Amino acid sequence: MARLLTKSCFRRGDAACSPFCTLLRAYSTGSIDTEYLQNSSIPTMYFQEHLPRLPIPKLEDSIKRYLNAQTPLLDSEQFRKTEQLAKSFQNGIGKQLHEELLLHDKQNEHTSYVYDYWLDMYLCAREPIVLNFNPFMSFAPDPQPEYNNQLIRSTNMVVSAMRFLKTVQAGYLEPEILHINPDKRDTQGFKNFIRFVPSLLPGCPAHMANAYPMDMSPFVWLFNSTRLPKLNRDELVADENGKHLLVLRNGNFYVFDVIDKDGNIVKASEIHAHLQYILSDATPAPEFPLGYLTSEERNTWAVLRQKLLENGNEEALKKVDSAVFCLCLDDFPIKDDVHLSHNMLHGSGMNRWYDKSFSIIMTQDGTAAVNFEHSWGDGITVIRFQNEVFRDSTQRPAISPQTLPAKVDSSQAIQKLVFHLDDSLKSAISIAKKKFDATMSSFTIxxxxxxxxxxxxxxxxxxxxxxxxxxxxxxxxxxxxxxxxxxxxxxxxxxxxxxxxxxxxxxxxxxxxxxxxxxxxxxxxxxxxxxxxxxxxxxxxxxxxxxxxxxxxxxxxxxxxxxxxxxxxxxxxxxxxxxxxxxxxxxxxxxxxxxxxxxxxxxxxxxxxxxxxxxxxxxxxxxxxxxxxxxxxxxxxxxxxxxxxxxxxxxxxxxxxxxxxxxxxxxxx
The missing domain is CATH 3.30.559.10 (Chloramphenicol acetyltransferase-like domain)
Structure with missing residues (x-):
């Protein structure tokens, strides 16, 4: 069963917390400007408990819509047969199934009637997730050209991503609301009104104002999470205690803390120094890059991951899985939009870990994109993240081209992960690479x-x-x-x-x-x-x-x-x-x-x-x-x-x- 709304980060920002308390906590830390993206007058999860449940349509309506969709696809004889089967289903066994689904829905009021089935659709799929499931969304360039530099933009985006994480955890992120008339309703006046509505009924006045609060539960999976390969059905896992960033460069794995022991974001100048250290590391690409295994068929990858664990790689894999997210640094510029699309959608396979909830990919010329694993959520969650990170990193960047990296010993702060591979694992990586290359060469965008x-x-x-x-x-x-x-x-x-x-x-x-x-x-x-x-x-x-x-x-x-x-x-x-x-x-x-x-x-x-x-x-x-x-x-x-x-x-x-x-x-x- 998927974990839904149990993360402690959302308990700190639930509907029971008043906007005044939210504001007081922010200012009491003295760090609202540097640690957070925003301080919403409406807590992040204010509407969540009282969102309307996904309705189950009437069976006769679904059959009618199904037949409407079939009409342009079938000839008259095919349609006659399909229509007959659909009507028989509607008047027969379909009635029973519909009633069973209604009962199932009633017994699971904490979620939607299709949520677990849809999650299973993703997690039970055995195809490789690269191309088959993971999409990409590339960032627009920074409006200031001098900031479109791999080191500068990476630093700024990491800091902004950490501000986003902390904003969500504290409940300061403004809830996503679909405004039918945004000019009239997406205003501070509306927000001031809605925050004083009793928390038992926050959704109703919003709906009356043609404003529809959106489900914020997927944000629980955005950070510190990964998809683990398992036989027949994968597993989503998250570790809220992870304070480190995973960085991939040239097929090598690095981790360093981006949240300190007090829960604050590590100084931007130190993150700057650590990324500079990684970019200057002359270590060649490994002969057997581990990232290729995440592009494998899922049962094959599940077996190979177990072998990795048996070979003494448990701690290294735990670091990968629990990282806040993955930053992929590519050592080349983007030539054009075709090159951009191929690189951000799949890349070479060497410098990726497709199982992470999301990766920010940053090329040598500062072109950036997010590639995300799809089972945990959809584009509406990722685009909110990208909108906020883009706005924050361009409007109040943590460093500038004139900023000097902190004078810290990055060699001590950064851990380069070492993986122990036996001959069977080396062979498996070589096989995975051949399959990956063959598949990507057959794909055009x-x-x-x-x-x-x-x-x-x-x-x-x-x-x-x-x-x-x-x-x-x-x-x-x-x-x-x-x-x-x-x-x-x-x-x-x-x-x-x-x-x-x-x-x-x-x-x-x-x-x-x-x-x-x-x-x-x-x-x-x-x-x-x-x-x-x-x-x-x-x-x-x-x-x-x-x-x-x-x-x-x-x-x-x-x-x-x-x-x-x-x-x-x-x-x-x-x-x-x-x-x-x-x-x-x-x-x-x-x-x-x-x-x-x-x-x-x-x-x-x-x-x-x-x-x-x-x-x-x-x-x-x-x-x-x-x-x-x-x-x-x-x-x-x-x-x-x-x-x-x-x-x-x-x-x-x-x-x-x-x-x-x-x-x-x-x-x-």
């Missing part, structure tokens, strides 16, 4: 920026920017392959207690109709007809977003019932054995979106061999995509098809706009 327009223009056209991005993927695939395939868009359900994600099934009858019109019959349709199709796609997509974000998708509901049935050792109903059910869960187009001033680029790999993994950001006047695929797919052609699809869409919208402006001008004469 291509960034693309579309500059004709972005969300600002689309919003003036009353068209959902996300709907346009998703439609461009549908049209691109249809243009390249001539048919529609399963599409997965991740949607956060963090507005609910222990919510993770739901799926937006963006391939619909509307996107299929639109794709056919734009790709095959463009000349047969008027601008008005094409625009009407775009509006239909947008309207339906916004409906799907709303349903998913409110826990009213169908994927997690059907998945949880399936897991419940399997956990009881019973045969799955015919509904789950339908090839169409397997097909819709084989996500050929997997997508996620995130936009932040702190983020330059994000990316992940496709989970299936013949698919595309697409991350994208929507800016006011542009769209940025990062599209990955294996050699089974021509990713370059797909990127071109996405670009052409966007050109076609914008041409229609702009033509309508030009005509409208022309008419208005005529009326005015």
């Amino acid at each position: 291509v960034p693309m920026e579309y500059r004709r327009g972005g969300k600002e223009f689309l919003q003036t056209q009353k068209i959902s920017p996300d709907a346009v991005a998703q439609l461009s993927f549908q049209m691109a695939y249809f243009r390249q392959y001539g048919h529609t395939r399963t599409t997965y868009e991740a949607c956060s359900t963090a507005a609910f207690k222990h919510g993770r994600t739901e799926v937006i099934r963006s391939a619909s009858v509307y996107t299929k109709k639109c794709s056919e019109a734009f790709v095959r019959n463009l000349s047969k349709h008027s601008v008005a007809e094409l625009r009407s199709m775009l509006q239909e796609c947008s309207k339906y997509h916004k409906q799907l977003i709303q349903e998913a974000s409110m826990g009213q998708g169908y994927d997690r509901h059907l998945y949880a019932m399936k897991c419940l049935r399997e956990s009881n050792g019973l045969t799955l109903p015919e509904f789950y054995q339908d090839p169409a059910y397997a097909q819709i869960n084989y996500n050929v187009i997997t997508t996620t979106t995130l936009t932040s001033p702190a983020i330059h680029l994000l990316g992940f790999a496709t989970p299936v061999a013949d698919g595309f993994g697409i991350s994208y950001s929507m800016h006011n006047d542009s769209m940025v995509f990062n599209i990955g695929a294996y050699t089974d797919r021509d990713v370059g052609q797909f990127v071109q098809c996405v670009h052409q699809s966007l050109e076609d869409i914008f041409k229609v919208l702009e033509e309508k706009t030009v005509k409208s402006c022309s008419k208005n001008s005529t009326r005015g004469n």
Whole structure:
């Protein structure tokens, strides 16, 4: 069972602690400016206990949504069979499973009905986590060019990360709140109002103000944690007592304390000196770099880790596992965004430890990114961390280019970890490296920026920017392959207690109709007809977003019932054995979106061999995509098809706009 809200750091910042006490503690330490990022008037976990629970949709609603998602993927005969199985399931064994799930949910009110099943999905997967699960998000450059230096930026980011850790532990981090009307509600007045609401009912007034507090529980796993390989199911572990940073450089492992014996952050000048020492260390790369083992198939890695323990490496591995996080220092600059994506997503394998909750990767030219293990949490937690660290490290950096490192004996403060390897372990590392190199050579990732327009223009056209991005993927695939395939868009359900994600099934009858019109019959349709199709796609997509974000998708509901049935050792109903059910869960187009001033680029790999993994950001006047695929797919052609699809869409919208402006001008004469 996963540890949920039991960490002592959150007991120090729970709802029972008044904002006054929080403020008093901060100032009584005399260190609020140097030790913390912020001092929220609302404690970090103020809303947590009273977050709404993730709802279980009505079975008939989930079946209806499931069939809607199947419609564009199946021919009439296939759909008839699938519909018959779905209706039989809904009126038969599905009713029983749904009732059992409701009972299971009632018996586990501390969490969500799907949390443990979803965690198991990650931890029971036996594929290597690199490419298959770990994503990356790269930081934007520091606005001051002279700070984009590996040593300076590493020092500043480590200090800011430690400030974030201490801010969370003390309960000073402002709770994440989704404001529907941020200009009106994301104000100090709202915060002053909500902090005086009785702690038994903090969520209700926020909801009335169209403000939705988000689940903060994943922050418990952000620091000092790692994923341990175990046979058949991995384990998440954390050690709150760890005060040291793990640094990897040239495949070598170093640790040094970043929190002192009194619980304060080690002086920035000392961290500066220690990192300078590591960067100047002339030790060559090890002949058998241990990091490759974390890229192995999980059962293989579990067996090898046990051998490492038996070979006398327990203390060294404990240091790795309990480190606050991992800092990877790479001895080369970034050439371009393609190089950036490959390096931050997987790198060479030598200078990484993929099992850590997250790693900050810093190259020679100060290009930085976070690569994170996915089982413990989702992008919404990591982006909060990156936003705060970017803001703090750029607006109040701990050191400057003129700062001199402290005169300390770093050779005594830093411990270089030594691992004892027998011949079987050396052989295993060599095998892991060969497999890693072969896999990475088969993977391609291509960034693309579309500059004709972005969300600002689309919003003036009353068209959902996300709907346009998703439609461009549908049209691109249809243009390249001539048919529609399963599409997965991740949607956060963090507005609910222990919510993770739901799926937006963006391939619909509307996107299929639109794709056919734009790709095959463009000349047969008027601008008005094409625009009407775009509006239909947008309207339906916004409906799907709303349903998913409110826990009213169908994927997690059907998945949880399936897991419940399997956990009881019973045969799955015919509904789950339908090839169409397997097909819709084989996500050929997997997508996620995130936009932040702190983020330059994000990316992940496709989970299936013949698919595309697409991350994208929507800016006011542009769209940025990062599209990955294996050699089974021509990713370059797909990127071109996405670009052409966007050109076609914008041409229609702009033509309508030009005509409208022309008419208005005529009326005015």
